[in-house]
Amino acid sequence: MSRNDDFCAAARSLLGERGFTTDPELVDPWLTDWRGRYTGRAIGMASPASTAEVAALVKLAREQGVPIVPQGGNSGMSGGATPDASGDALVLSLRRMNRITRLDPDAREAVCEAGVILQTLHEAVAPHGLRFPLTLGGKGSATIGGLIATNAGGTQVLRHGSMRAQVLGLEAVLADGSVFDALVPLKKDNRGFDLKQLLIGSEGTLGIVTGATLRLLPALADRVVMWAGLPDVRTARRLLIHAEKMAGDALEGFEVMPRHSLNAVLAHNPRARAPLAQPHEWNALIELVADSATAATLADRAQAVLESAFEAGLVEDAAIAMNDAQAEEFWALRDEIAPAERAIGPAMQHDISVPVASMADFVAETLPLVEARFPGCTAVAFGHLGDGNVHYHVLAPAGAPRGEWEATQGKEISQFVHDLVTQWGGSISAEHGIGQMKVGELARLGDPVHLAILRNVKQALDPQGLLNPGKLVPLAPAPASH
Amino acid sequence: MSRNDDFCAAARSLLGERGFTTDPELVDPWLTDWRGRYTGRAIGMASPASTAEVAALVKLAREQGVPIVPQGGNSGMSGGATPDASGDALVLSLRRMNRITRLDPDAREAVCEAGVILQTLHEAVAPHGLRFPLTLGGKGSATIGGLIATNAGGTQVLRHGSMRAQVLGLEAVLADGSVFDALVPLKKDNRGFDLKQLLIGSEGTLGIVTGATLRLLPALADRVVMWAGLPDVRTARRLLIHAEKMAGDALEGFEVMPRHSLNAVLAHNPRARAPLAQPHEWNALIELVADSATAATLADRAQAVLESAFEAGLVEDAAIAMNDAQAEEFWALRDEIAPAERAIGPAMQHDISVPVASMADFVAETLPLVEARFPGCTAVAFGHLGDGNVHYHVLAPAGAPRGEWEATQGKEISQFVHDLVTQWGGSISAEHGIGQMKVGELARLGDPVHLAILRNVKQALDPQGLLNPGKLVPLAPAPASH
Known part of the structure; x- marks a missing residue:
């Protein structure tokens, strides 16, 4: 406890009263993911006000070996922003860093701190005859940093691409506390592989996104x-x-x-x-x-x-x-x-993709297989056909007890669905990320070559393993492929 | 010599007579870059016919510690495909792998082996009412693999993005001889950071691109x-x-x-x-x-x-x-x-970018600075204003001796231009890559945090340093920033 006390005192001294708390009333709401599937514990919650404060905090955490769980709006779908049960980790909220620091209507660019809420950005650019071409259900809570860390999708990916396609520039704090500054938007830049791309979709495991330059489009007429x-x-x-x-x-x-x-x-x-x-x-x-x-x-x-x-x-x-x-x-x-089907009864939901060209066949051929394998269940797919991405729900038989059915049947159903997706060359996470929810399935089904690169890059950029541990990267070697 | 002889015998045995040669008549044309700036030596030239052969060859080279210089059309602008003078390295030509293995007009996708020539792809898709939205001067020799390895640009980046934006799927052989297979195009896939993006623009230093799935667009009407x-x-x-x-x-x-x-x-x-x-x-x-x-x-x-x-x-x-x-x-x-200005006299050419919003000011303000600093020279900028990317040429004073002028004045002029670009937040390589030509300048001017990531990722994916050594990644620590 004294090591933790030391860390908390140092963090409070660094960030001030507004920047650090251990008060359970303030911290607890952020220890459970919004779907209510995961609850963790934390040493405390830091809310830095600037990139410099984030960098100083990461250096402090590194010195003391304190793991860091970055968090934006806490509206992720895979438990990626929820700490584990050990209580060793620090929750690092980016929500105080919520300024749009530059908005250039001619260049059609906005520079945002990581904690800017998506809806706030939408509202800020509209008076300039512009729009930000990505939206999703959680727009009232999802932050720019979280959207980048999870490479969020939505209903406009068909034409405009996912969050990756919207990021013109990026700033992040790395595991050693150094600041990766690539906020300046260069449309062409071939000074080596694009380091921004590593951080997009890395779910806080390689660095903490602190800001971004985003592209804007003309408003719809x-x-x-x-x-x-x-x-x-x-x-x-x-x-x-x-x-x-x-x-x-x-x-x-x-x-x-x-x-x-x-x-x-x-x-x-x-x-x-x-x-x-x-x-x-x-x-x-x-x-x-x-x-x-x-x-x-x-x-x-x-x-x-x-x-x-x-x-x-x-x-x-x-x-x-x-x-x-x-x-x-x-x-x-x-x-x-989604809410309407939840009202019917329990269901296992899967966020999966296959090649756009295969999705219709995949849906037509696999829904009957699922229903045959799990009698009484109803398999339903809906969503972004043009992205090769559907929400693939397996609804429980009528009268199945909520909670108990998922606990007893859920894993087998999800594995069956994920096996089918993998056979079709698809992804077990189209837009929701891996988080802690799918890290086991990624280890089970991931291509060993892909997994080796994930691990090697993670090890190279975060050798102490302090950035969002337990998320995304299956650290144990995967079983040999057959 | 005997180690080299062993390697050559093993490579010939692996790849057959068509797949490996040490004949100077066949090898020498590929030891000089097309601009004629760099000439190297090689242990031999391999021309594998399949991804499996590339993988086997890389394993063989790894066992024997033979460095590999991957090469497509050898029309790069920065010497990235030319071996060094030691004669230790193997030139690995991808040119025999030149099949378009799938063309799906409905999905608007083409799967190409790395050695497919850009113009061949253009001609293959046209009868289907489609086009590939990237072109450049070297289209008759540039290969898909080389275009990906250098994240090539061209005159259509304004609307369609660089090569990175055209790559839907990718296959590469890694330093350990394993095959990274991400050819299946998934429009949405959030199983971790996008490993394809690491290989795009990596100039053969992290892996050897062997194939790609590319997006196509409707033909122009x-x-x-x-x-x-x-x-x-x-x-x-x-x-x-x-x-x-x-x-x-x-x-x-x-x-x-x-x-x-x-x-x-x-x-x-x-x-x-x-x-x-x-x-x-x-x-x-x-x-x-x-x-x-x-x-x-x-x-x-x-x-x-x-x-x-x-x-x-x-x-x-x-x-x-x-x-x-x-x-x-x-x-x-x-x-x-470019040819017209070359006819006038010697010039130092720079492929640079700054933010699109700043380019006009950059051109207006810095051309006079260059001309003032180097009396008698003429500074000219032209090209892709909409990409924030211009070709920035400094023409020699009238009568300056070709060759001698570049050798005596060139470095100082280029450093002056690169310093200006860096002050304006720009890139010293917009579309031509780093290769061997700019690796010193990248070490001199690169952000130490960027350079550290480049080095760490390189070390993680190619610990023996056998993939295109001396290119892109400045391995020596950069001087501390001031």
Whole structure:
């Protein structure tokens, strides 16, 4: 305890009263991940106000061998920001570093400290006729640093890419307390491999993201949201290819939902309305957008996409949102799937990807395999078909006891799903990261060559293993591949 | 010699007669870089025909401690593919691995072996109504593997990004002979930091790229090429911002040339014609493009860009190419600058970048500094203003002896230019890489934190230092920063 007391005293002295606390009332809310799956303990919580303070704190922690768990909005999906049960680790909150330090409308760049909340950034750039082209459900809590550390995705990846594609510059504190400063955005820079890329998606295991320069895009001048009823998921894939050809860069969203998911939403939310008169086995939600340079032709292009899709026999029925309110209603149907299905009963949820070209076949072929292997369960896939990424849920048999069912059945179901994904050349983590939740599965299924590189790079940049220990990198050698 | 003889015998046995040679007639042409600046020696040249052969060869080289210099088209600009003078290293040519193994028009993906020549890829995808959105002067020799290893740029980076942005999947042989297989393209994959990104731009120092999955785009349905006369380079920057706002995604190229460069081309090539009646201090070459979805409106948009630029006082005069032949003439003026200026006399050329937002100021402020510091010299900058990347040439005083002038003056001039670039937060290598040419300058000017990461990752992935030794990574500790 005295080593810990020493550390806490030194941290408090370094960061001041606002910058360090051990008060359980203040610390405890941040020791459980927002899904409530993991709860840890901590030596205390630091909230530095600047990159220099982060660097000094990391040096202090290193001297005393204190592990550090960086944390942004604590809205990650894989327990990556939750400390372990030992109580040895320090939670390092970046939330006080929440300034947008520069906003250049001409260059279309914003420089943010790590703790800037996504929604705050959206609101700050809008008055300049700009937008930040990434959004997701947790936008009211997710921070720029966390989004970078997890390479977050969302519904706009189809056109704009994940967080990686938005990062023009980056600043991070490394394990030795040095500051990696690459905030200056250079569109071309070939001074060796791109070190920014190592930190993006590293979940705090290689360094602590303290700031970033982000790209902005012109605000949308118009959008058209369409809903299409489809006979099967393979037709959805053909419709996507069709829409890409017809709409080109205007295609900003393409989400698919099976009948089961739409029904769950309609049952869960009495105000929700089905966009089409008849039910269809599959549904596609399509968004076309335009900036001011292309807005004039957008409605025509949307009409043309649907008409030619009808002629090609790709859609059974379709509707175009008449106005913004209806467009929001269409999107709400998509966004409410997860809560609606949770209301039905327990489920194992999987965030997986396969090549875009294979996703329709993967869904069509593997859902029956899952249901055959786990009788009574319902397997449902929905989401970002255009990214080769679906949320793949296995719903418990009717009446299965919540909590107990997941505890007894969950691991076997998830392993079965992950095995299928791996056979199809896919990823067991498309957008939620590995965190602590999937570190075992990554060790079990990861390519030994990939795992060796992960370990070697981790060892090279954090030889003491103090940055977010237990997350992402399976440190034990993986079993030999067969 | 006997160790070398053993290695050669084993390599020949592994790869066959076509796969290994020590014949000076066959090897010597590949021991000098194409600019003729560096000449090395080699133990022999291997030309494996498959990834498995590359892997076996790397294992063999590792056992015997033989350094490997990977080589594609040998058209790099920084000596990165040329062995040193010791004669200890093996040149590993990827040129026999030249198959496009898969081309999927629906998914818009091509899987290429490393030795596929860029122009071959362009020609292979065109019949499918597709294009590969990266091109450069050396397209007839540059290979996909080399383009990836150097993260090549070109004139389309403005809209489509450098080679990094085109790589959907990657395969490489690592220093221990293991095969890193990430060829399967996953649009979303968050199983840790993206290991592909480490290999892109690593110049063969971390692994040998053996194949890649590349993204393709719809073929162009139309393009409009414009030439604008401008009073100064800062106006060029304002015109760029204007064109981005008006033309949006249609803006594919924006190159700038000073009066000096255009004059050099007109003097060098008697058939070249100036696009505008009067000379202007600066010129901008602007290309707008459209695929079939947006072609209908392209001519109108181009007209609107120029008209409003006139109204805003951004251009002095302008011309729109009347047809494809004239468009090619406009581009030829840009492409002939380098040879035209070489014809004038010796010059020190620099491939540098600063933030896009700063480039106009950088050019305006630093050219006079260079000319003041080196009396009689002429400093000229031209190229990719929209990428923050210009070719920054310092031309010798009239009558300076070619060869001798570069040898006596060159280093001091380049250091002066690189110092300026560094003061402005820029990069001493925008698109040509570090190779052996700039490794000293990188050590001198690189941020010690960046250099430490480069070294640590190099050490982690190639502990014996056998992959392209002497290139890119300054292994000696950098002097302390001041």
